[in-house]
Amino acid sequence: MESWVDGQPADVLSLKDRGLAYGDGLFETIAVHDGGPVLLDRHLQRLERGCRRLALNVDMNALSAELSAYARGLGNGVLKLIVTRGDSLRGYAADPLAMARRILQGSPPAAYPSTHAEQGIRLFACTVRLSEQPLLAGLKHLNRLEQVLARAEWADSEHAEGLMLDTSGRVIEGVFSNLFLVRDGVLFTADLSRCGVAGVMRAELLFQAKSQGIATQITDISLEQLHQADEVFVCNSVYGVWPVRGCGSARWSVGPLTRKLQTLARALLDA
Amino acid sequence: MESWVDGQPADVLSLKDRGLAYGDGLFETIAVHDGGPVLLDRHLQRLERGCRRLALNVDMNALSAELSAYARGLGNGVLKLIVTRGDSLRGYAADPLAMARRILQGSPPAAYPSTHAEQGIRLFACTVRLSEQPLLAGLKHLNRLEQVLARAEWADSEHAEGLMLDTSGRVIEGVFSNLFLVRDGVLFTADLSRCGVAGVMRAELLFQAKSQGIATQITDISLEQLHQADEVFVCNSVYGVWPVRGCGSARWSVGPLTRKLQTLARALLDA
Structure with a gap:
């Protein structure tokens, strides 16, 4: 399934993304069964804890809606969510008000023996x-x-x-x-x-x-x-x-x- | 100046890049003066040390040529080089033979007081x-x-x-x-x-x-x-x-x- 960036289908990312530059972000790997994300509340709670710790501003309403819609489209598989602090100019300093970028990636169910x-x-x-x-x-x-x-x-x-x-x-x-x-x-x-x-x-x-x-x-x-x-x-x-x-x-x-x-x-x- | 990925002008990156997923890569921030990268040998030496430590395969010939050409185009400014382990499927395991991705980004001279x-x-x-x-x-x-x-x-x-x-x-x-x-x-x-x-x-x-x-x-x-x-x-x-x-x-x-x-x-x- 095609990936989404901030709710839009995409397969590429800005080269200025701080996720690439510094690993400045968080991720969640979520099992999806019959179109539903498994243990979603716990994933979102951990994400929110991480966002508080890293002072990342995530639009949780938009994210929740995107996760539900993406999981429905995926059906069965694994949904990887990445949030990054978005783009920045050179240097570690970030705009404290910037909104985090939301990336969703889907893959087929894990095939372990x-x-x-x-x-x-x-x-x-x-x-x-x-x-x-x-x-x-x-x-x-x-x-x-x-x-x-x-x-x-x-x-x-x-x-x-x-x-x-x-x-x-x-x-x-x-x-x-x-x-x-x-x-x-x-x-x-x-x-x-x-x-x-x-x-x-x-x-x-x-x-x-x-x-x-x-x-x-x-x-x-x-x-x-x-x-x-x-x-x-x-x-x-x-x-x-x-x-x-x-x-x-x-x-x-x-x-x-x-x-x-x-x-x-x-x-x-x-x- | 527009960025380059593996020697080609680009402003975006694959969402599957391991630099984004895991911070799986290295960078160098190189001053460029009159079209020449300053202390280039030392930057390349450190990069090679890092590549050995992380088992990253970088095409150093291609990289050196790209750095020189990019710096000439930049003139005066700062050249940021990122090398990542390239794309991968889900999971931390990487193809040990994969070649690293080379990303060059240019910016104007740093404007410190x-x-x-x-x-x-x-x-x-x-x-x-x-x-x-x-x-x-x-x-x-x-x-x-x-x-x-x-x-x-x-x-x-x-x-x-x-x-x-x-x-x-x-x-x-x-x-x-x-x-x-x-x-x-x-x-x-x-x-x-x-x-x-x-x-x-x-x-x-x-x-x-x-x-x-x-x-x-x-x-x-x-x-x-x-x-x-x-x-x-x-x-x-x-x-x-x-x-x-x-x-x-x-x-x-x-x-x-x-x-x-x-x-x-x-x-x-x-x-």
Whole structure:
């Protein structure tokens, strides 16, 4: 499906866009099922948090209308939304009143092997570490060189995702996923106040788990804690939940809490 | 002057460009004087270092020819070069053999008040800190949200630049400049192995100072050392050298080594 820029069909962008110049913007990757954006409210909430943090002015009414219309046209697939601070002259200074540019891009449903969800995956142990920047932590911003470098660390099909630590050695997330572990019935995921992307599926799974009386904890996680976990899984808003069976020499079996949350995620994506 | 993309006049870019999606690329801001790019060899060397670090394949022959031709057309002004990893499908993974896209943008000479160079400037003490990422440190890459946030901290004309520390509190650089200090006749500038941009003018001034028998030291710099400096100045490859007269409550006078290096930089920019 053709892309839209500020509500108009387009396949090109101004060379002056600050998204290109500085990565000055945010994005969301939204699953679309039967013409409806999945977990749209959570995506918009995260976007608004990011806009406040970066002082980006987005016309949320126009954006919401465009997202609905674009998703209807897409039917089933993945909708990528990018908002940038628009054009600027030379230099980092921006017009504080400028309105952000809205870019929508559609693609067919993600084609991952079904074995990822069914049997679980192996994580590549990335050597690229996430730097600690509390001002940007949690946001899905356009400064993604760490992920690009990490994803380039493996090319085999044996690893479906990579494990990323921060520069202090804490376990944070996957390259394009958040990570959870289960230990003694408690669901753990990394604190993302220093780095990492606070994923929409992560937030939804935490919410769903709490609703079902499952104890959850957002905390710092060490490699040792990861290795001692009873279950490990990764998630994102496109594929839902993939059980993790191994990373380096560590091995985990696919457990009941992973399967329960995977079923919940699947139901949301197919709703 | 109209921009060029891969040697062809253009004012727009593919929406699939990874520069937009991830900030997956590098840039150089090059002063052009009488049709010639100033310090071109140093710019190209830094670009090549960056390309090696990011595994970007740039056709350096084509790029050199384009830079020369574009600068001739520009005459006097500023040439901004962006190289990106080109287009990609969804996801962080890139084709390792893909050739980088080359973007050239021209603008008129920078119009800074002459008092900046003559009387010196004040630095705004930015609260935004630079995160520590050795894999990207020194490169002029397209992930510049920290600079965007830092530059938005002040809007008055009293401050011409901002001072940036890293997350550990070390003095690193300006928002769009490198920083030097002089103490007891020795020229100091920050070690940029954890963060910061290794500026072309910084490299040239270090080289020139050494050639003239001035002792230089690339080292970690504390705020206390900055405050106790005899002279402080900032530099970049467009404006040359600006003496720094103050930052917060700290005050410095404009000293002889600053003036000497400023004259050298001016001569290079006007050569």
